[in-house]
Amino acid sequence: MAVVVWITEGTWPACVDSARAHAPDDAEVVLLHVLDTEPAAVAHGAFAGLLGRAHPNPGHRPATGWGRDPGDAAEETAAISERQLLQAAADRLGRPCVQQARAGRVEREVVAAADGADLLILARDGDLTHLGPHSLGHATRFVVDHAPCPVLLVWPKAAPDLTALPPPPPPR
Secondary structure, eight states: OEEEEEOOTTTHHHHHHHHHHHSOTTOEEEEEEEEESHHHHHHHHHIIIIIOOOOSSTTOOOTTTTTOOHHHHHHHHHHHHHHHHHHHHHHHHTSOOEEEEEEEOHHHHHHHHHTTOSEEEEEOOSOTTSSSGGGSOHHHHHHHHHOSSOEEEEOSSOOOOGGGSOOOOOOO
């Protein structure tokens, strides 16, 4: 059995705890994190288009980092954070697992990573004060709708009680 656990910054502990509770001992567990490449691409574009003009003295490069593309720094910082997050998730899981890092459109990368899996574990990431569809963010909704395998959708904290249900529709 192959179990993919989608690790995100805000919800990973609940996902890992669910994998510990629901994945059989002999299951291959894949901890998946996806870096969204858009923020770094925006920084690269801003630097190239607006901020990347040459310094008046081309040979001059002050220690303040003039001329350094902020997209590179964003990518480096994200990669370090990703490694730390995946390691924290692996430590919490407490059993052998595969750490998989991907980059691209998050929702599409998660769906692609789940291809061939027997279970995908992910957490709600929207409005967590109410039950219902608004408790799913855009990427999570896409993954739930397009996952090529069964999905275990967990609450990252205690679920709201049933009083959070919307009222029933009026009679026709």
